[in-house]
Amino acid sequence: MKIIIAIVIFSAIILFHELGHFLFAKLNKIVVTEFSLGMGPRLYSFEKGDTRYSLKLLPIGGSCAMLGEDTDIENEPGTFNSASVWGRISVVAAGPVFNFIMAFVLSVIIVGAVGYEPSRVLSVKEGSAAEAAGLKEGDIITGYxxxxxxxxxxxxxYSYLNQLKEGDTINLTVKRDGKKMDISYKSDTNVRYLLGCNFNGDDTSAMTVESVMDGMPLQEAGIQQGDVITSINGVKITNAADYQKYIQENPLTEKSVKITYSRDGQEYDITVTPKEYRTAESGFTYNMYSEKAKGLNIVKYGAVEVKYMVRTTILSLKELVSGKLGMKDLSGPVGIVDAIGTTYEESKSEGTMILWMNMLNLAVLLSANLGVMNLLPFPALDGGRLVFLVIEAIRRKPINRQVEGGIHFAGLMLLMALMVFVMYNDIVKLI
Structure with a gap:
């Protein structure tokens, strides 16, 4: 079921994108030779007028093939290049624009049903620099x-992709009682001491080591996955609740601790020194929960949701280019289907309403993402074609069609190579 839902969502987004190209091609009297959903061999097709409508085997794409689109024919009526340059610009831009329209309509439905998430300050840590600077509970953050x-x-x-560092200055713009004000202060520093492992089990389970962190004290002392912690400084630890109680009563410091653990029925003693771990803190918490919207605010925050999706996509691309995110973080159709399936499985227990809102939210993200990606000025993408058309509009004559075609072909080959890599990466992550 989850795979079917994923395919339906993915196909609807692609279909709407291609519909934009199709409708504006018709408006500009360009003959559409084939309008298809999917790629590969045809499963079903029929002809109406000058157009063949096809459903193809692989539900990972679609096309709106126009007469003379990849040739230099300009004078023959009905060809892509016979249309005015501004007509061609509208045809190419219509696909991404329709994705944004789809994202907006779905966002309005979501906001109307669930609400929106105002960036309201929920709490300010007592004694923090934020409190001293004047930040108050209830302030609405409008700038960070x-x-x-x-x-x-x-x-x-934004804070996830641009994490605070110790000593950073935090600059906020907040709205309070209808007025805006700027607040600046130095971030606080949270100092913790860690042993460096994760435990498996609930409060009543034995303290079994699930994983050991690289370069941390327990790894250096020889602790391995599957070992069971049985005591700390002579205090018996039978389960996770005992461990939490011990840590609360005896917080870890720079002082060494004696740990007893068992492995294969044998007990071993080690002495380790917890590692200092310093993190910057903003000193406040903020809202991540939905509040109801009414009237025109539903439309307003529907647009804001699309803006958020677009900005998030652009921020992620920026982090990818800068190297903060790697190629391993990219996902293609296989990863997207898996993400939709995972969201579906995790949402089933929360009720039908939440399930479908989560599905619609993923559709908004994917539709906005597809719109942004297609507008990138890369050969073979809509954005790359728009670059050539804008240059043609400025020069009042086209660039050599064979040169343009060669550039788009090279871009297509690069995109296909990237697609193969991303799909391989998705499959490896699944395995």
């Missing part, structure tokens, strides 16, 4: 480090 904030998740994504 110069980045405009519309929603709580705007702040989450």
């Amino acid at each position: 480090q110069g980045y405009h904030i519309d929603l709580g998740k705007d702040l989450y994504v």
Whole structure:
């Protein structure tokens, strides 16, 4: 079922994208030779007028093939290049624009049903620099480090991709009682001491080591996955609840601790020194939960949701180019289907309403993402074609069609190579 839902969502987004190209081609009297959903061999097709409508085997793409689109024929009526340059620009741009329209319509439905997430300050840590600077519970954050904030998740994504460092200055713009004000302060530093492992089990289970962190004290002392911690400084630890109680009563410091653990029925003693771990803190928490929207605010925040999706996509691309995100973080059709399936499985227990809102939210993200990616000025993408058309509009004559075609072909080959790599990466992650 989850695979069917994923295919339906993915196909609907692609179909709407190609519909944009199709409708504007018709408006500009360009003959569409084939309008298809999917790639590969045809499963079903029929002809109506000058157009063949096809359903193809692989549900990972679609096309709106236009007469003379990849040739230099200009004078023959009905060909792509016989249309005016501004007509061709509208045809090419219509695909991504329709993706944004789809994302907006779905966002309005989601906001109307669930609401939106205002970036409201929920709490300010007592004694923190934020409190001293005047930040108060109930303030609405509209700017963070110069980045405009519309929603709580705007702040989450930006702060995740641009994590605070010790000593950083935090610059906020907040709205309070209808007035805007700027607040600046130095981040606080949270100092913790860690042993460096994760445990498996609930409060009543034995303290079994699930994983050991690289370069941390327990790894250096020889602790391995599957070992069971049985005591700390002579205090017996039978389960996770005992461990939590011990840590609360005896917080880890720079002082060494004696740990007893068992492996294969044998007990061993080690002495380790917890490692200092320092993190910068903002000193406040903020809202990530939905609040009801009414009237025109539903439309307003529907648009804001699309803006959030577009900005998140652009931020992610920026991080990819800068190297903060790697190629391993990319996902293609296989990864997307898996993500939709995972969301479906995790949402089933929360009720039908939440399930479908989560599915629609993924559709908004994917539709906005497809719109942004297609507008990138890369050969073979809509954005790459738009670059050539804008140059033609400025020069009032086209670039050599054979040169343009060669550039788009090279771009297509690069995109296909990237697609193969991303699909391989998705499959490896699944395995």
